[in-house]
Amino acid sequence: MTSAGALVRLITILIVAAALPCRAEDVISGRWEGTAHIPDDELTVVVDLSQENGAWVGSIIIPGLGLKGVPLTDIKVQPPDVNFAVKGALGIQLKLRLDANNKLAGNFEQAGNRAPASLQKTGPPQVEYPPRNTPVAKELEGEWKGDYEMLGYTRHVSIKFANHPDGATADFVIVGRKHNVLPVDLVTQEGEMVTVDSHEMGFSFESRLKNGKLTGAVRQAAIETPLVLVRAK
Amino acid sequence: MTKKILGIVALLATLCAATAIDAQSMFRGDAMHSGTYAGPAPRQFHHIKWKFPTRDRVISSPVFKDNLIYFGGDDGNVYAVDAVTGRQIWKRATNGPVPATPAIAEGTVYIGSYDGKFYAFNAQTGALKWKFATDGERRFEAKGLHGMKPKDQTIADPFDIFLSSPVVANGAVYFGSGDGNLYALDSATGDLRWKFKTGDVVHASPALADGVLFFGSWDSYFYAVDAATGKEKWRFHGGEDPMIHNQVGFQSSPAVVNGGPRRLREGSAALQLGLAATKTRSRQ
Numbered sequence: 001m002t003s004a005g006a007l008v009r010l011i012t013i014l015i016v017a018a019a020l021p022c023r024a025e026d027v028i029s030g031r032w033e034g035t036a037h038i039p040d041d042e043l044t045v046v047v048d049l050s051q052e053n054g055a056w057v058g059s060i061i062i063p064g065l066g067l068k069g070v071p072l073t074d075i076k077v078q079p080p081d082v083n084f085a086v087k088g089a090l091g092i093q094l095k096l097r098l099d100a101n102n103k104l105a106g107n108f109e110q111a112g113n114r115a116p117a118s119l120q121k122t123g124p125p126q127v128e129y130p131p132r133n134t135p136v137a138k139e140l141e142g143e144w145k146g147d148y149e150m151l152g153y154t155r156h157v158s159i160k161f162a163n164h165p166d167g168a169t170a171d172f173v174i175v176g177r178k179h180n181v182l183p184v185d186l187v188t189q190e191g192e193m194v195t196v197d198s199h200e201m202g203f204s205f206e207s208r209l210k211n212g213k214l215t216g217a218v219r220q221a222a223i224e225t226p227l228v229l230v231r232a233k
Numbered sequence: 234m235t236k237k238i239l240g241i242v243a244l245l246a247t248l249c250a251a252t253a254i255d256a257q258s259m260f261r262g263d264a265m266h267s268g269t270y271a272g273p274a275p276r277q278f279h280h281i282k283w284k285f286p287t288r289d290r291v292i293s294s295p296v297f298k299d300n301l302i303y304f305g306g307d308d309g310n311v312y313a314v315d316a317v318t319g320r321q322i323w324k325r326a327t328n329g330p331v332p333a334t335p336a337i338a339e340g341t342v343y344i345g346s347y348d349g350k351f352y353a354f355n356a357q358t359g360a361l362k363w364k365f366a367t368d369g370e371r372r373f374e375a376k377g378l379h380g381m382k383p384k385d386q387t388i389a390d391p392f393d394i395f396l397s398s399p400v401v402a403n404g405a406v407y408f409g410s411g412d413g414n415l416y417a418l419d420s421a422t423g424d425l426r427w428k429f430k431t432g433d434v435v436h437a438s439p440a441l442a443d444g445v446l447f448f449g450s451w452d453s454y455f456y457a458v459d460a461a462t463g464k465e466k467w468r469f470h471g472g473e474d475p476m477i478h479n480q481v482g483f484q485s486s487p488a489v490v491n492g493g494p495r496r497l498r499e500g501s502a503a504l505q506l507g508l509a510a511t512k513t514r515s516r517q
Binding site for chain 1: 286287288289308310320321324328360361362363364366
């Protein structure tokens, strides 16, 4: 064999070797629809899996459990095995394997229970992403203060907005009988509408920035109370 | 589960129809609820082109505009879906079911939710433009409703499943509310122009013709209200049913045809207003 021939052969092997894992991952990337056979019922399951910058991302829809576009966590794709968990308190995990018929088959697991699950690819991925922090207007940066009443006594609210390269953050403090620092996970401004959410505490402040005031309401579960914030002096 | 599947199937059927209709941008196609649409109607349903899963049943009717389909879900979300591919373009969460049909005008989606709020979203991006708080949503309720026991206890009507679908015209958006009001808001800012108080829940969708809004309330009156001022022009008293409250109120929505409002009744010809003044269990 000439040296040129060996080089061509080596390049061919390298290309094929590189292409193999890509092809398997291409197969996994997509929308997968099927069912989990729980006792006396079938759960419709829709999974979206995609690769972004070399990392797997995904979301899941299970109408029977009230889930729509919930992010996947702990995604491990090592073809033919595909394992992931569903973010949140339900503790759902899917442990699947790509079979000879190009179906993902395996187990739907929750709280130590297992149910057989089978999913078929139906199209390209439609991964849903949770809302992300947006930047806030320059005039919103800094501290805002106000009071609201609930259950007969006054609570003092302070929100400090700050902009960062990946969106704004907010320090949300409520002082009533206790000093509460709320863990804020979402800050958005859309035109005049400004929202600060603490999903962990089930607490949010939605408001409208107008005439130098943030006029809106705080909401906790089904209880909503008006709140107006003005810039702290 | 069956209910949800039925909801999805019903949505699919309507979506197929909607994709062939370019003019529909609010409930029943226009402000008069004529049910007339520009363009050819589909002659035959061939197959399911795509399906779109939600978390719960879909009561809202889809509205088609600029190749997108908009609808509310009882899962609390408002959706925009690509009419060709079935891909979700955006969704926005509210804090209650959304069994109303949106209206699209000037690049804005208008729709109310059972959380008692009325929303305006950017039609392309889903960004919230404004939000208006009513005095709250609720179902029609009465003591001993439909003969249910205990007779001395107020029971919410399980058949009162719709919310009022808005109508948009002349820079205003009009809709009814469970707080008993018909609202007129500035469609650009969400500021209140006026509100008209009735005696009970307004879940029917107002029809607008010649500057007059027509709508019924669960207080058993059918109203005609000046759209510019919110002043009452006339009212019509329907049936009363003090025993079991079954044959009371106006749940269905009017259409204005040939200069006069007619009540819509699914599966039958429109009934002249006044011939049947009692509540119909029909689709809004």
